[in-house]
Amino acid sequence: MKKLVIFGFDGTIADTSPGILYCFNTTATAMGYQPVDHDALYGVIGIPLEKGFRKLFDMKDDEIEYAANNYSKLYSQKGKEMFSLYPSIENTLRELRKEGSKIAIATQKHRMFTSDMLEVYDIADLFDSVCATDVNTNLTKKDLIMQACEQTGVSVEDAILIGDSDVDAEGAEKVGIDFGAALYGWGFRSKEEAEKYNCKTYFNSADEIFLKLSML
Numbered sequence: 001m002k003k004l005v006i007f008g009f010d011g012t013i014a015d016t017s018p019g020i021l022y023c024f025n026t027t028a029t030a031m032g033y034q035p036v037d038h039d040a041l042y043g044v045i046g047i048p049l050e051k052g053f054r055k056l057f058d059m060k061d062d063e064i065e066y067a068a069n070n071y072s073k074l075y076s077q078k079g080k081e082m083f084s085l086y087p088s089i090e091n092t093l094r095e096l097r098k099e100g101s102k103i104a105i106a107t108q109k110h111r112m113f114t115s116d117m118l119e120v121y122d123i124a125d126l127f128d129s130v131c132a133t134d135v136n137t138n139l140t141k142k143d144l145i146m147q148a149c150e151q152t153g154v155s156v157e158d159a160i161l162i163g164d165s166d167v168d169a170e171g172a173e174k175v176g177i178d179f180g181a182a183l184y185g186w187g188f189r190s191k192e193e194a195e196k197y198n199c200k201t202y203f204n205s206a207d208e209i210f211l212k213l214s215m216l
Contacts, residue, residue, distance in 0.1 A: 001099055001214055002178070004159035006148045009107035009114055009132075010045050011164035011185025013089055016117075017041050019082030023074040024056060027067050033057045045186040046108065046165045080113045085121055086184065088207035093126045095210045102152045104129040106144035106161065106171075128152050141171025149177075160200060160216070162209065164188060169197040180212070 010016045017038065025035040036056050044052045049068040053059040059067060096103055103126060107114055111132035118124040129151040131144040139147075149156055160178040161168060165187025172179035180201045181194035188194045191202055201212045 001096075001101055002158060002160045002216060003100075004102045004104060004149065004152050004154035005096055005213065006104045006106050006145060006159060006161045006177075008046070008161075008163035008165070008168050008182075008185075009105055009109055009117075011187055012086075012162055012168075012182045013105070014083050014085050014117060015185075016083040017045060017186055019075065019079030020045055022082060023071045023079040024052065026074055027070045028053070028057050028059075030070075031059075031063060031067065033059070041186050042189050043165070043187060046167050048108075075113065080116060081120075083117060085123075086206040088205065089209075090121065090123055090126075092206055092209045093123065096213070097126060099210075099214070101213075102128040102154060104131060104148035104152055106131045106141065106148050108133050108139065108141065108144070108167070110134070141167050142174040145171055145175045145177060160213070162203070169194065169199070173197065178216075180209075182206075 007013050021038055021041060029035050040056055044055055049071055050064050053064055053067045093103055105127055109132055111134050114132045129148050131147040133139050145161055149159055156175055156177045160180055161172045162180040162182055164182040164185025169179055178200040180203060181188060181199045182203050183191055184205050203209050
């Protein structure tokens, strides 16, 4: 078992897609664009908002700043409340702690939103470190992974990152940390998409995490 298990947040711990879709579509339709359906979010959740608006709506550069600001306002008002934990994830976190592993989050989601969401389900105390972005910071996934290792006092070699997207996998590669692909989120559509990375293991659902980690 690894001494430190680092999780992404969106698409790994929580399904935040309802709130994200609401904020993207509400913003875009007010600007004259057609709404997208839920499946369009594959590969979008977890990337910067600016890239998300370009990918989903082919939005012009001079509209991006307004769209991103409006999205953030909507998310703080309503979008952050539209989410749920993945089935079995809380039990998985408790099993890992019982086994002696430290647990951290490395997410490019704003720290305030991340903390509020953890409090909704009363699971904030299960994490030894929550590494997220703040206002006027531009931390990469690599930065956040390294921060989690530093704050918990665990080396990269004794840790693993679990995430559901290219952003997570690429961050893990840059750090040199083991990576476990969460195939139940909104990043990878299939195992084949994740296989281009050097994945240590794959999780089809959150309830596989503890068992598969115990075999590493």
